[in-house]
Structure formats: C-alpha cells, structure tokens
Amino acid sequence: MTQAKKDKWNKYFMDIAEVVRTRSDCLTRKVGAVIVNPNNRIIATGYNGSPKGIKNCNEGGCQRCALSVKGKISSGQQLDKCICVHAEENAVIQAANEGISTDKAICYCTNLPCVHCAKILIQAGISCVYYRENYDSPLTVSLFKEAKLRYKQLK
Numbered sequence: 835m836t837q838a839k840k841d842k843w844n845k846y847f848m849d850i851a852e853v854v855r856t857r858s859d860c861l862t863r864k865v866g867a868v869i870v871n872p873n874n875r876i877i878a879t880g881y882n883g884s885p886k887g888i889k890n891c892n893e894g895g896c897q898r899c900a901l902s903v904k905g906k907i908s909s910g911q912q913l914d915k916c917i918c919v920h921a922e923e924n925a926v927i928q929a930a931n932e933g934i935s936t937d938k939a940i941c942y943c944t945n946l947p948c949v950h951c952a953k954i955l956i957q958a959g960i961s962c963v964y965y966r967e968n969y970d971s972p973l974t975v976s977l978f979k980e981a982k983l984r985y986k987q988l989k
Contacts, residue, residue: 859891878926884919921943944966946971948974962983963978
C-alpha cells in the first residue's frame with residue numbers, strides 16, 4: 835500500500851474517532867477511540883463516560899470531574915476517584931463482548947492514551963496506536979516503546 839493510501843485510511847479512521855468522541859458525557863475531556871483490524875475494518879469504537887447503569891458524568895455521576903470543572907482538582911490528579919470508563923477501555927470491552935480479537939489491530943485515539951489504557955492496549959495485542967492530541971504521559975510512551983507497540987501522532 836502506498837503512503838498516500840495509508841495517509842487517507844489514517845485520516846478516515848481518525849475522523850471517525852473524532853465523531854465517536856462527541857458521544858462522551860465527560861465534563862473534563864471528551865475522548866474517542868476506534869479499533870481497526872489489519873484489513874482496515876472497524877471492529878469496535880469507544881468513548882469515555884460513566885459505566886452502564888450509572889448516572890452520566892454530565893448529570894453529576896462523577897464527583898472527580900465535577901471538582902475538576904470547579905478548579906478544585908488539576909488535570910491528571912485523583913484519577914483513582916474518576917468513575918468514567920475510558921474510550922480505549924470501552925473499545926476493547928466492546929470487541930470482547932462481541933467475541934472479536936484485537937490481536938494485531940490498530941487503535942485510533944483522539945488523545946495519547948493514559949498509562950492505564952496503554953497497559954490495556956498492550957495486553958489486548960494492539961500493534962499500533964495513532965493519536966491526534968498529546969497527553970502528558972511519559973510512562974505511556976515508555977511502555978509503548980518497551981512493548982514495541984508502534985505509536986504516532988497524526989496532526
């Protein structure tokens with residue numbers, strides 16, 4: 835496949851991740867993810883938000899996000915108090931629920947995954963992560979490098 839054709843596929847899937855992120859009910863950061871098999875077929879999508887059956891973040895479901903919006907918690911702090919499921923987690927869970935392998939798949943994310951999601955993507959067998967926006971997570975980069983998981987920012 836030519837580089838121009840790869841670039842078109844990358845733009846296509848990243849644009850879909852951007853649309854998926856609009857479903858997020860998070861108050862602080864909306865993230866979308868798309869997992870694609872090696873044959874350029876979408877196998878799962880995910881966005882960040884409250885778990886099924888739990889009050890949505892934007893309806894007061896996540897106290898951590900509410901405190902963050904009020905300026906009482908800085909970005910990246912007290913993440914253990916956030917009840918939201920991340921976009922990458924939701925995409926991997928969706929594939930698992932449908933019995934679809936993510937081994938050697940590619941993940942398109944609107945943001946560089948956090949450390950927690952990096953570990954999930956590595957364990958899920960994802961071969962490459964493309965992301966649009968940077969997220970200050972040197973440990974994510976370190977894990978991806980050690981696991982030999984390719985990653986690249988797409989502008």
